[in-house]
Amino acid sequence: MDLLLLEKTLLGLLAAILGAIFISKLRGKRFKLPPGPIPVPIFGNWLQVGDDLNHRNLTDLAKKFGEIFLLRMGQRNLVVVSSPDLAKDVLHTQGVEFGSRTRNVVFDIFTGKGQDMVFTVYGEHWRKMRRIMTVPFFTNKVVQQYRFGWEAEAAAVVEDVKKNPASATEGTVLRRRLQLMMYNNMFRIMFDRRFESEDDPLFLKLKALNGERSRLAQSFEYNYGDFIPILRPFLRGYLKLCKEVKDKRLQLFKDYFVDERKKLGSTKSLDNNQIKCAIDHILEAKDKGEINEDNVLYIVENINVAAIETTLWSIEWGIAELVNHPEIQAKLRHELDTKLGPGVQVTEPDIQNLPYLQAVIKETLRLRMAIPLLVPHMNLHDAKLGERLGCGSYKGLGVFMFWIGFGLKIIPQS
Numbered sequence: 001m002d003l004l005l006l007e008k009t010l011l012g013l014l015a016a017i018l019g020a021i022f023i024s025k026l027r028g029k030r031f032k033l034p035p036g037p038i039p040v041p042i043f044g045n046w047l048q049v050g051d052d053l054n055h056r057n058l059t060d061l062a063k064k065f066g067e068i069f070l071l072r073m074g075q076r077n078l079v080v081v082s083s084p085d086l087a088k089d090v091l092h093t094q095g096v097e098f099g100s101r102t103r104n105v106v107f108d109i110f111t112g113k114g115q116d117m118v119f120t121v122y123g124e125h126w127r128k129m130r131r132i133m134t135v136p137f138f139t140n141k142v143v144q145q146y147r148f149g150w151e152a153e154a155a156a157v158v159e160d161v162k163k164n165p166a167s168a169t170e171g172t173v174l175r176r177r178l179q180l181m182m183y184n185n186m187f188r189i190m191f192d193r194r195f196e197s198e199d200d201p202l203f204l205k206l207k208a209l210n211g212e213r214s215r216l217a218q219s220f221e222y223n224y225g226d227f228i229p230i231l232r233p234f235l236r237g238y239l240k241l242c243k244e245v246k247d248k249r250l251q252l253f254k255d256y257f258v259d260e261r262k263k264l265g266s267t268k269s270l271d272n273n274q275i276k277c278a279i280d281h282i283l284e285a286k287d288k289g290e291i292n293e294d295n296v297l298y299i300v301e302n303i304n305v306a307a308i309e310t311t312l313w314s315i316e317w318g319i320a321e322l323v324n325h326p327e328i329q330a331k332l333r334h335e336l337d338t339k340l341g342p343g344v345q346v347t348e349p350d351i352q353n354l355p356y357l358q359a360v361i362k363e364t365l366r367l368r369m370a371i372p373l374l375v376p377h378m379n380l381h382d383a384k385l386g387e388r389l390g391c392g393s394y395k396g397l398g399v400f401m402f403w404i405g406f407g408l409k410i411i412p413q414s
Helices: 002-028 055-065 084-093 105-110 124-137 140-163 174-191 201-218 223-227 229-267 278-287 293-324 326-339 348-353 355-367
Strands: 068-073 076-081 398-401
Touching: 055 068, 055 076, 076 084, 105 201, 105 223, 105 229, 124 278, 124 293, 140 174, 140 348, 174 201, 174 229, 174 278, 174 293, 201 229, 201 293, 223 229, 229 278, 229 293, 278 293, 293 326, 293 355, 326 355, 348 355
Parallel strands: 076 398
Antiparallel strands: 068 076
């Protein structure tokens, strides 16, 4: 009986493999697919490439297969483009066709299957979420409204480092203080709230949950179940932990921030001269029926992930590179002392008059990209990409973008 069951299982597996190969051949006739390493049944290129899809490994593959190539990761097909022209094609020329994001089992949990803005399917909901988030986050008016708060937070970091005598001799772990600064910057914009110190219990709880969310989402531990669905039952424990972390985070956002702001709005109405924080705009959209309560919480989720840690990484790398390149640090200090005066803090209006500072920032972003591959894009319908190379594209392809060696270099001052 056991042998009969085993025989049926093996025959079924063989039939599934042959069917997948046959369907792939049929679909391949519609478009010429990009080149890539030869896949093996079921696993595709996963056993060859491994979990580590970092930009350095993909650079080596691009040297072998060209500026556009295909990776078959189990049942997922990923197109990798590694030139500015192709990246522009994905992001701009065919921005609508490739406007969606590829998701996975873990991101489906953390985003409520696309109830946020970043991972929602391109369409009416995406446009609505984009419009709602533009006014409170992505306008010059917001920059001018909150710049004094940002400048005060930066000044507080400098003062705190100065107050610590060990900083000058033993050094200091700057990340902790910079992390508090970034949380305060974003929570001022979102909720008109800030944390007084690194030991604030609510700050510690928020930071821990956000950190656990990032660890679970960025881990390679769940890739096998995402790439090969028949292995997904082995992820039950991992996905249960993801759901618990998601529930705790959303409940924290709701209890301590969203509901608190609602109470304040119900007891104290804002007049036209008062500054509305981001959550006020978002709650107005909810009250108008444009979005629901879950959408509000997932917007807060997006900002906690996308706006805080990525900026913190870039600041850390910028400081590290200046420490490791004292000659560039000296030139930058010379520009600041000459244009502003010794010890004078940089403010938002000063930046346009500081070309070397701008070059240092751009070179940091080029050399130490927070997300080298960007967040993968996906086409919902059949599309063509890299026509001059004779390539086409299936629908549902994840598109990774990376390009190494392009960008603004630091230009030494004369």
